Every structure is written in structure tokens, then in C-alpha cells.
Amino acid sequence: MMKILKRMHWYLKLLFLFMKLSLQSQLEYRLNFLAGASVEIACLFIKLVYLILVSRTGESIGFLTPDMIMIFIGTYIFMTGMWMLFRGINSIPSIVLRGELDVLMTKPGSLQFLQTFGSFDLAKTFPNVIAGIVLIIIGWSNTTIAASFANITGFLFFIVCGIILTYSFSLIAALLVFWITSRNAVLTLYAALWDFNNMPMAIYPKTMQLIGTFIIPIFVIFNWSGLFILGQLDMFRIIYGAVIPIIVFVLSRMMWKRGIMRYYSANG
Amino acid sequence: MKIIQVNDLTRDFEYYKKAQGIKGSIKNLFKREKKIKHAVKGISFEIKEGEIIGFLGPNGAGKTTTLKMLSGILHPTSGSATVAGYIPWERKDEYKRMFAFVSGQKTQLWNDLPAIDTFYLNKCIYEIPDDEYNDILNELATLLDVKHLINIQVRRLSLGEKMKMQIIASLLHKPSILFLDEPTIGLDIISQQKIRSFIKNYAKKQKVTIILTSHYMKDIEDLCKKVIVINEGSVVYNGHLKDIQSMFHMKKIMNLVFSENIDFEQLKKYGSIIEQSEFKATIELDVKTYAQNTTKILTEFPVIDFTMEEPSVEKGILKLFERNAGNPNE
Numbered sequence: 001m002m003k004i005l006k007r008m009h010w011y012l013k014l015l016f017l018f019m020k021l022s023l024q025s026q027l028e029y030r031l032n033f034l035a036g037a038s039v040e041i042a043c044l045f046i047k048l049v050y051l052i053l054v055s056r057t058g059e060s061i062g063f064l065t066p067d068m069i070m071i072f073i074g075t076y077i078f079m080t081g082m083w084m085l086f087r088g089i090n091s092i093p094s095i096v097l098r099g100e101l102d103v104l105m106t107k108p109g110s111l112q113f114l115q116t117f118g119s120f121d122l123a124k125t126f127p128n129v130i131a132g133i134v135l136i137i138i139g140w141s142n143t144t145i146a147a148s149f150a151n152i153t154g155f156l157f158f159i160v161c162g163i164i165l166t167y168s169f170s171l172i173a174a175l176l177v178f179w180i181t182s183r184n185a186v187l188t189l190y191a192a193l194w195d196f197n198n199m200p201m202a203i204y205p206k207t208m209q210l211i212g213t214f215i216i217p218i219f220v221i222f223n224w225s226g227l228f229i230l231g232q233l234d235m236f237r238i239i240y241g242a243v244i245p246i247i248v249f250v251l252s253r254m255m256w257k258r259g260i261m262r263y264y265s266a267n268g
Numbered sequence: 269m270k271i272i273q274v275n276d277l278t279r280d281f282e283y284y285k286k287a288q289g290i291k292g293s294i295k296n297l298f299k300r301e302k303k304i305k306h307a308v309k310g311i312s313f314e315i316k317e318g319e320i321i322g323f324l325g326p327n328g329a330g331k332t333t334t335l336k337m338l339s340g341i342l343h344p345t346s347g348s349a350t351v352a353g354y355i356p357w358e359r360k361d362e363y364k365r366m367f368a369f370v371s372g373q374k375t376q377l378w379n380d381l382p383a384i385d386t387f388y389l390n391k392c393i394y395e396i397p398d399d400e401y402n403d404i405l406n407e408l409a410t411l412l413d414v415k416h417l418i419n420i421q422v423r424r425l426s427l428g429e430k431m432k433m434q435i436i437a438s439l440l441h442k443p444s445i446l447f448l449d450e451p452t453i454g455l456d457i458i459s460q461q462k463i464r465s466f467i468k469n470y471a472k473k474q475k476v477t478i479i480l481t482s483h484y485m486k487d488i489e490d491l492c493k494k495v496i497v498i499n500e501g502s503v504v505y506n507g508h509l510k511d512i513q514s515m516f517h518m519k520k521i522m523n524l525v526f527s528e529n530i531d532f533e534q535l536k537k538y539g540s541i542i543e544q545s546e547f548k549a550t551i552e553l554d555v556k557t558y559a560q561n562t563t564k565i566l567t568e569f570p571v572i573d574f575t576m577e578e579p580s581v582e583k584g585i586l587k588l589f590e591r592n593a594g595n596p597n598e
Contacts, residue, residue, distance in 0.1 A: 010395070017392055021378060021385055028380040028421065103376040105341045106369040107393055108361040261343060264281060 014109070015117055022087070022120040036123035040084075044131050047077060047198060051135070062202045063230070070139030072200040072226045075162070078132025079221055082166050083194065085129075087121040089170045093177035101263060112256050116171065140229070151229045157242075158225035164245035165221045168252040175252070178259035197222040217244050271445065271477050272315035272338065277347035279308040279333050307333040309501040310347065315479065320471055322492035322509065323481040326585065330501040331481040335447050338479070339369045351445060365394060367445040368438035372453035375430065376437055377422045383433035384418045387440060394441035401440065408436045412466055428459030435466070446471075448480040452487055464490045485578060499585050512588060520558045524549045524565070525573040538565055 026033045051073050055066040064072070092115065095101055104114045145151065173190040180186065193216065201209050201219040212219035224241040227233050233241065284300040286292050308330040315321050323331045336342040338349060340356040340363070349356060354363035377386045391401045409415040412432040422430060431451060438446075448467070452460040468491055471478055482488055488495055488509065495512070497505040505512055522539075526547045535541060535549060538561040543550040553561050565571065 010392075013392060017389060021381060021389065024385065025378055025380045100374065102336065102341050102371065102374050103369070105359065106339050106364055106367070108364045109393065111359075263342070 011109070011113060014113075018118055019120050019122070023122050025119075026121070026123055033123045036121075037127055040124045040127040044077065044127055047073070048131075050198070061200065063232070064200055064202055065143065067139045067142035068226070068230065069200060070135050070142070071229075072223065073198065074132045074135030074137075074139055075159070075225055076132075076197050076222045077128050077135060078159070079162055079166055079197075080194070081125045081128025081132060082163050083170060084121050084124040086116060086167060086170055088116045088118045089167070089174050090121075091119065092116075092171075092174040096177050096259075096263065099264070101260075111260065112253070116167070145229050154228040155225045158228055161241055161245040162221040162225065164249055165217070168245070168248040169218065169221075171252040172248075172255055175255045175259045178262045193218050200226065213240075217248070220244055269317045270314050271317040272313075272349070272351050272479070274314070274334075274338070274349045275312050275347055276310045277308055277312070277334065277337060277349055278306070278310050278345045279330075279337060279342060280345045281305045281307055306501050308337070308344075311498070311501070311503050313496055313503065313506055315477060317477055318475045319494060320478040320480065320492045322488035322495040323479060323498060324483070324485070324488050324495055325481075325498040325504075326483055328500075329498045331483075331498055332449055333501075334498070335369075335449050335479060335481055339367060339447050340364070341369075365441060366443060367447060368441070368443040369447045370434055370438045370449065370451055372431065372450040372455075375422075375434060377430065377433055379423045380421060382419045383414075383422055383425075383437070386422075386433075386437050387418070390437050390440050396441060404440055404442065405436065408439055411469070412436065412462075426459075428455050428462070431455060431459070431463060432466075435463070439470070442474070444476055446476050446478045448478060450482055451480070452482065452484060460484070460486070467491055497585060497588060504585055504588050520553045520555055521577045522551050522553055522558075522562065522565070523575045523577070524551065524569070524571055527570040527572045530569050535565070535569065 026036075051070060055070070057066075060066070061069060095115070101111070101115065104118070105111055107114055140147065169190070173186055176186050196204075196212065197218065201212060201223045204212070209219065220241055224233065224237075228238070228241075281304070283303050283305060284296065285303055286296050311330075311334065323334065325331050333342065337344050338351055338356050340359045343357045352363070352366055354360055354366075356363065376390075377383055378389075387401075387405055390396075396404070405418075406415075409418060412435065414429060414432050414436070417425060417429055418433070422433065425433065435451070451467070452463050455463065464487060467478070467480075470476070471491075478491070480487065480491055492509055494507065495505070495509045496503055497512070521542070526549070529546065530549075532541060532544055532549065535551060539551045539553040539558075541549055541551050551565075562576075566574070
């Protein structure tokens with residue numbers, strides 16, 4: 001037990017160190033850092049225009065009032081920030097193609113950890129994460145949903161599940177580089193699937209909802225936390241939402257192991 | 269005591285052939301002709317603890333691929349190897365803490381940050397106690413004369429300075445095995461000498477086992493008593509350097525520039541002409557007589573500029589082939 005705790009402490013220490021070094025590294029280019037953050041804020045602004053439009057019309061989507069929709073959009077923006085945070089994942093294709101995994105492979109510890117948490121894009125992450133949290137808080141406080149312990153715990157639990165799914169799906173998309181050298185098409189498809197979620201899944205037809213929940217469970221990332229506090233998740237869906245991140249994570253881990261076996265490295 | 273044992277190690281890479289132009293691309297879309305490149309072909313050797321072994325060979329010979337298999341980066345297609353009792357490609361943490369892989373072409377330094385940040389990261393990764401870390405860092409930075417540079421962003425350093433920082437980052441955890449992959453590539457002669465001198469002193473003091481790959485004969489001569497010459501994935505020679513040194517030093521290459529046309533037949537008296545044009549010539553001189561012949565050439569011909577160089581490693585290997593006549597481990 002002590003050994004496991006010591007190991008976890010070691011990984012946690014490295015995680016914070018990687019974050020610190022990433023931030024230091026990005027701050028070296030002040031203009032780039034500010035430009036990156038500004039572009040993200042501009043993109044956020046465009047997303048928020050949708051939200052204002054929805055709020056102004058006062059129209060509900062099914063059972064969702066504009067304030068409830070704000071919670072879903074806030075979750076989407078927050079998760080987009082998390083997606084951007086994992087620069088280590090997004091850089092896998094170029095790193096693999098240039099054979100730059102070599103040095104990391106000789107370091108102690110999990111190679112997957114060292115690569116996927118080895119660098120973070122904080123300039124793009126901060127605006128999204130902060131804006132997402134603010135929207136969730138505003139939306140929630142304008143509704144009659146009780147801020148009870150059970151609701152907050154359930155909401156945070158599915159947010160964590162969403163982060164695990166974001167990590168795993170992004171990793172799977174990045175790992176395709178081991179099989180498909182040019183994976184632009186896959187990335188475009190992944191980005192398009194991601195953008196499907198800038199509105200609650202309730203606006204889509206039933207068939208699409210089923211596909212996005214059970215075939216490619218991308219809707220789980222953004223909708224489950226909101227649906228939980230709205231009392232719209234039955235026991236089956238609660239269990240499904242808790243189990244699917246584990247399944248997808250295990251799948252991504254298996255893909256990682258297979259992919260690394262195919263790593264050819266490169267000289268020069 | 270043998271620390272590295274390699275038996276019949278092979279590594280193949282798959283690739284596809286593509287004919288020139290759009291026709292070839294369209295053809296490839298439907299049917300691809302799979303080819304296999306045998307990067308390393310069943311090599312075997314043993315290395316004793318504390319030895320410095322030179323891996324010599326031209327580009328694409330299989331040196332780096334072998335080193336990558338021994339450091340666990342690549343899985344072999346077949347064969348076996350153990351390093352300090354570990355199978356490298358199992359990538360056990362205990363093994364990874366024992367060795368360091370230093371490449372002249374791949375960096376572990378954070379380019380936009382001072383090297384000290386990478387050193388600190390390595391301290392945390394290898395869990396080096398504070399006192400020990402400070403002592404080693406101080407010692408290595410002093411030996412390599414870069415104490416004043418460790419707080420400067422890596423991107424602002426010269427190639428030689430970057431390599432010195434790479435070496436420090438790799439040695440902080442006191443590895444007992446060092447894989448050095450072309451550590452002097454691209455460096456100027458002075459930097460090359462400094463790196464070589466550091467490695468030599470460090471190996472002597474710490475008694476580490478080193479495999480050094482290089483296609484610079486000078487690297488090998490300065491550091492290694494034993495050498496494994498590898499060409500096209502196979503071991504051409506495995507033994508003492510002194511026994512084959514002459515193969516690489518039988519000739520000297522002289523590049524000449526003349527102020528006017530000369531009689532090349534006259535020049536042939538001193539060696540064999542490799543290349544000639546209107547005012548230029550490249551001549552191969554015998555190492556035994558090259559001092560006298562150089563003087564004669566410079567006095568008898570209207571030479572306005574000249575350079576001397578060693579023959580390429582490829583030529584030395586060719587001579588080895590001729591000598592061994594198909595008997596690699598002579």
C-alpha cells in the first residue's frame with residue numbers, strides 16, 4: 001500500500017512539474033501566449049452568442065429551459081478546455097512520425113503518462129475552463145435545481161467521467177497515427193463529432209441520440225452531468241455513464257500498447 | 269563479467285515501393301509491393317562490464333537500430349539480448365534507471381527553457397536526493413565548463429553547448445551503462461574534442477560501460493580499445509581497434525586548387541587521382557610517404573589552396589571486406 005501511495009505521489013509531483021514547465025515554456029513567448037488566449041476568448045464569444053440567442057427567445061428545447069441549456073453549453077465549453085489541455089495527446093502524431101518518442105521511452109515510469117501529461121496548453125485551456133465553470137454556475141443558480149450534496153457530487157462525478165472520456169477519445173484519435181500515417185480525415189471527423197455537443201443532445205433525433213450514447217458514446221461526455229441534476233438519468237444510464245469511461249479508457253490503453261509495439265522510431 | 273549479451277539480433281522494417289509520378293501513386297492505391305529492409309541481420313556480440321566499445325559504420329549500417337534495441341526503444345524482429353540481466357525491450361523501470369541514452373540527433377532538453385529546468389525534471393523522474401543532485405550537477409557542469417550557461421534558454425545555446433547539457437541531463441542519475449549515439453555529430457572540431465575528452469575522463473572515473481556509435485573514426489580512436497564494425501546490418505569486424513586501425517589510415521586525401529592548368533600525368537607520380545577538373549584535383553596519397561609527397565606537390569605545382577582529409581569510413585570498411593574475404597569475426 002505504501003509503495004502504491006509513494007508511486008502516486010511521484011506521478012502527481014511530475015504532473016504538477018509538467019504543468020509548471022509547460023506554462024513557463026509558453027510564457028517565454030508572451031505575444032504567442034496572449035494571442036492564443038485571445039483567439040480562444042474570441043471563439044468563446046462566438047459560442048456565447050448562440051447562448052444569448054437561445055436565452056433571448058426564451059424558447060425551451062423539450063424539457064430544457066434556456067438556463068438549463070446554459071449548464072449543458074457550460075459543460076461543453078469546460079470539456080473543450082480539457083481537450084485543449086492535453087497537448088501531449090494532440091502532439092502524438094507528429095512526435096511518432098518524427099521518431100521523438102525515443103528519449104521518453106528510456107525514462108522510468110509509464111510512457112503513456114510521460115507522453116500524454118508531458119505538456120499542456122494552458123493558454124487555450126484557461127479561458128474555456130473558466131468560462132465553462134462560470135456558465136454552469138450562472139445556469140444552475142437561475143434554475144430551481146437544488147444545490148444539494150447529492151446533486152453536486154453526482155454532477156462532479158460525471159464531469160470527471162467526461163474528462164476521462166475526453167482523454168481516452170482524444171488518445172484513440174491520436175493513436176491512429178500508428179495505423180494511418182495521414183489521419184487528417186479522422187481528426188476532422190473527431191472535431192466534427194465534438195462540435196455536435198455545443199447543444200444538448202435533446203435537440204437531436206432519437207436515433208442520433210442512441211448512436212452518440214451507445215455506439216460512439218461522445219454524448220456521455222457533455223450531457224450526463226447535466227441530465228443527472230435534472231433527474232433525467234435512470235439507474236441503467238447512471239451505471240452506463242460510470243462504466244463507459246472505464247471501458248473506453250481500457251480500450252485506449254490497449255491501443256496505446258499495440259501502437260507502441262508498432263513504433264518504428266526514426267533517425268535524424 | 270559480461271554485461272551485454274546479444275545473440276542473433278535482427279530487426280526488419282517493412283516499406284512499400286512507389287514508382288515515379290501519379291501513375292505510381294494510383295497503382296499504389298490498389299496494390300502495394302511490400303518490401304522488407306533488413307536493418308540489422310542476426311548480429312551477435314558480448315561486452316564486458318566497464319568496456320568502451322565503438323560501433324563504427326557508415327550511415328544506414330544498423331548502428332543506431334542496434335542501440336535502440338539495446339535501450340528498449342525498438343523491439344527486435346528476432347533474436348535475443350540481455351543487458352545487466354534485463355531484456356531491454358521489456359522496459360523495466362529498474363533497467364531504465366541503470367542506463368542513459370544520449371543521442372546527437374534527439375534532444376531531451378526543453379528548448380524554450382534553461383537546461384536547469386530539464387535537469388530538475390530529471391532529478392524528479394529519477395528521484396535523486398537533493399544533496400546528491402546538487403553535487404553531481406555541480407561536478408558535471410564544472411567538468412564540461414557550462415556552469416555559466418545552465419540558466420540560459422536552450423534555444424540560445426550553440427550545438428556544442430546543447431550537447432554538453434544533454435550529457436549532463438543524461439548522467440545525473442549516475443547510469444552504469446551509457447549508449448552514446450553519434451554524440452559529436454554536427455559539432456565543430458573543438459567541441460568534438462571537448463566532448464570526447466569529457467567522456468574519456470568520466471568513463472575512467474565512474475567505470476561505466478559505454479557503447480558509442482559514430483561514423484567519425486576520431487571518436488572511436490580516442491575513446492575505444494575495442495570496436496565492432498557494422499555494415500549493411502551485419503558485423504564486419506569485432507575485435508581490437510589496433511588490429512584494423514591501419515585499414516582506416518592507409519591513405520590520405522589531398523584536395524588541391526591550382527592557379528593554372530597542370531600536367532595531371534606528372535601529378536600521378538605521387539598518388540592516384542580520384543577527381544580532376546581544369547584547376548582542381550583530388551589525390552589519394554599513401555600514408556607512409558605522404559609528408560614528402562605533399563611537400564613535393566606544393567613545390568612542383570602552382571598550388572594556391574589545399575586541404576587534407578582522412579578517407580571515409582566506407583573506404584576503410586571496404587578494405588576490411590577485402591581483407592576478411594567473407595570471414596567477419598576474424
